[in-house]
Amino acid sequence: MMPALDSGNTAWMLTSTALVLFMTIPGLALFYGGLVRTKNVLSVLMQCFAITSLVTVLWVAVGYSLVFTPNPSPGLNAFIGGLDKALLIGVHRGALVGTIPESVFAMFQLTFAIITPALVIGAFAERVGFGAMLLFMALWSLVVYVPVAHWIWGGGWLQQMGTLDFAGGIVVHVSAGVAGLVTALYVGRRRGYPATPMPPHSLTLSVVGAGMLWMGWFGFNAGSALMANGTAGMAVAVTQISAATGAMVWLFIEWRRHGRPSVLGIITGAVAGLATITPASGYAGPGGALVIGAVAGAICFVGATTLKRRAGYDDSLDAFGVHGVGGFVGSVLTGVFASAAAGGSETFAMGRQVAVQLLACCTTAGWSAVMTWLALKVADVSLGARVDEEQEVAGLDLTDHEERGYDY
């Protein structure tokens, strides 16, 4: 018997869609916006809004179909989907995916397609022009996000191999984090970095944004259950546990290291915990979440501080240090903590699963790295990616948008 529409599931998924969109606008927008200098706050907000709008159009046009409909050729389907539902043809009021309307499913998935490129902007903040950014993001969505999402969620080869990525540790965080690193290396360091102090212009805004991200992440992880059930409930629990543990661990490491606990530290630790639990969120139990959160706080701390400073790249808002590292580590740990033997919900051979997770992470990272570089190259050659020195000094708000964030 075909499943019928379940209004409970549908209500939850409608809510989750709103929650995850909220994570980008204005959650991530404020989190990142507060971290940059005053003269660039609008550029960050603008990038988030623009990416939201741009990706929506691309998703409706071809993105949704290429991820979630099968390619006519089974061989090609391992790699990319088909165009049956381009322009959302066939997605009518009565169409269902499981027990929820397909329209809701498509929009829920869209919010993931939106936040993934939005995460990348943190790496090249304060120095890339708007036009080039827009072109880069259009290309990136199509050549990185769409294929990877198809590989892992749309019936592609990694899903066929048994890769477990409940809510996007690999699809979202690894792909975006690695892309961030590549873009940061490509465009180079901000003028004056690292000698010149560039403190956040408004940690207050960033805290507001972080709170929105934490709350929205319930939709991100628990919504990925596509149902209002025990899996979603446990996803909420492990998300909360991991966020809180990540925050506390980062806090205490920083307290010990630098003598003071910081606001920037606690919110970053929470985000690290959230990113790292993402791939395991539908499978792990509370014990696993405690471990994953703690590991996230510690390893992402290193990723965003020591690693970044020793290697010398300017990943301005730690897209790689937090999301890339967290997503990678969390996805590999999923191979352990998703297992019933470790308090999770799945049954599998742990050794093999960890290997599959590693393979998925590495191939996604590699694909993202190469395609990101290419997409940025195209944008750079056409429109010029890095703004010139005068523009960078004046700030993107004035030079790209002729607006000021604060008029007092």
Place this chain on the structure above:
Amino acid sequence: MKFVIAIVKPNKVDDVHNALVALGVKGMTVSEVRGYGRQRGHKEIYRGAEYQIDFVPKAKIEIAVDDAEVQRVVEAIGRSASTGKIGDGKIFVFELAEAIRIRTGETGSAAL
């Protein structure tokens, strides 16, 4: 006429203002500035990156006074702005060549 510029701690502005009002001073301009003298700045850390921030927030008070009043004004500012700790600030006194009230065109002491 003299022009007095006082750089004081921001939390002392109200005390200075009250002291000057008590003296009969009829107007002043206050602005938020940053600076340092002997007071060293402070350290800030963002995700492990340590920065020495030299400039400290201060308030600048500007007043035009009659020659006859300047001694009392300077003393009042000095008393009310003092905390006894490093960073209390400084007072500078300049010669004021002319003052004009824009609304009426009055000049000199009548404009103060």
